[in-house]
Amino acid sequence: MNKSAKIYVAGHRGMVGSAIVRRLNALGYLNIVVRTHAELDLCNQAAVNGFFADEKPDAVVLAAAKVGGIHANNTYPAEFIFQNLMMECNVVQAAHANNCQHLLFLGSSCIYPKLAEQPMTETALLTGTLECTNEPYAVAKIAGIKLCESYNRQYGRNYRSVMPTNLYGENDNFHPENSHVIPAMMRRFHEAKVRGDSEVVVWGTGTPMREFLYVDDMAAASVHVLLLDDDTYQTNTQPMLSHINVGTGVDCTIRELAETMQRVVGFEGKLVFDTTKPDGTPRKLMNVDRLKKLGWEYSIDLETGLKKTYAWFLNNVEGLRQV
Ligand SMILES: NC(=O)C1=CN([C@@H]2O[C@H](COP(=O)(O)OP(=O)(O)OC[C@H]3O[C@@H](n4cnc5c(N)ncnc54)[C@H](OP(=O)(O)O)[C@@H]3O)[C@@H](O)[C@H]2O)C=CC1
Ligand SMILES: C[C@H]1O[C@H](OP(=O)(O)OP(=O)(O)OC[C@H]2O[C@@H](n3cnc4c(=O)[nH]c(N)nc43)[C@H](O)[C@@H]2O)[C@@H](O)[C@@H](O)C1=O
Secondary structure (H helix, E strand, O other): OOOOOOEEEEOOOOHHHHHHHHHHHHOOOOOEEOOOOOOOOOOOHHHHHHHHHHHOOOEEEEOOOOOOOHHHHHHOHHHHHHHHHHHHHHHHHHHHHOOOOEEEEEOOHHHOOOOOOOOEOHHHOOOOOOOHHHHHHHHHHHHHHHHHHHHHHHHOOEEEEEEEOEEEOOOOOOOOOOOOHHHHHHHHHHHHHHHOOOEEEEEOOOOOEEOEEEHHHHHHHHHHHHHOOHHHHHHHOEOOEOEEEEOOOOOEEHHHHHHHHHHHHOOOOEEEEEOOOOOOOOEOOEOOHHHHHOOOOOOOOHHHHHHHHHHHHHHHHHHOOOO
């Protein structure tokens, strides 16, 4: 893609969208179009159509979404399915209607069946029952993949999808209940250390396994897939199965994550597991062979990424985004 291409990054103030803008800028892509949620509500079809007609971007990265951890997904299922479906439908259709040939859609590893064979390959999609705590969000993300595939099949568009594993890093949402496990734990451990508490609560049994990817790696992978030439991309994907897993291929238990977090934050008290809280899916490890064949691998391991995130947290603790 030409360095002067106009690229619309939806969700540029979010954790991933902000990292994607940094990555594009670092590669010399400076013609980036952005709108805040307040300036452009992507659930509003007329507003989205007007924006695309005015701006006519050459490419779109759809990193805007209704996002949250296990509790938020389980508590606000209507918001998760409705808003995500609306944003995807509006953006994909408006991109097509305005002759935008390139689009990158961000899904999630929760699209795969709860008990999918591990590590999960892209072919596991739609082969079994989803995890109930995030089924509505997962259904919306599956619809996003199928939207892209359908516009590719019918209109010859080049709309690609990446399925990230659990992400973390600077600009994350540190809300005590609605966030994902890493920001929630980091904040709770930090506050416990500052107060001198003797113990800290971890949700669930500690036995579920998760794979974590640092946000700068996610941004690098996303831009890599967006910029791949058509031949390389098409020889490594199939027209009816266009999504690509993004992860490390390495996972750990939630207990192991909590122990690593203790070291990084410097909290010396005890861990207490609250088994009244849901565990969610027992394991969701990505098979990342397809992405490796396409020329990309992660570089930031969990402990390094947690240290970077904690350093960022300490510098930004006063103005944390919490939604
Ligand atoms: N975080 C994770 O662990 C994972 C994330 N993903 C996916 O990656 C993508 C980015 O997630 P992440 O950066 O973590 O999420 P964030 O919550 O950090 O960012 C989401 C962004 O979307 C914007 N947004 C939400 N609703 C609207 C709307 N109606 N109109 C316009 N903008 C809107 C938000 O703006 P505002 O803040 O102003 O509301 C925010 O900038 C999403 O597609 C998510 O599903 C996938 C797997 C794991
Ligand atoms: C990215 C992914 O995120 C969500 O799925 P999830 O992987 O289950 O996400 P989570 O990060 O919230 O939890 C991971 C594990 O960690 C445990 N856990 C311990 N202590 C805390 C804690 O304090 N907070 C949270 N949130 N979880 C905790 C928690 O009980 C669970 O076993 C999806 O809904 C969906 O949005 C999606 O795609």
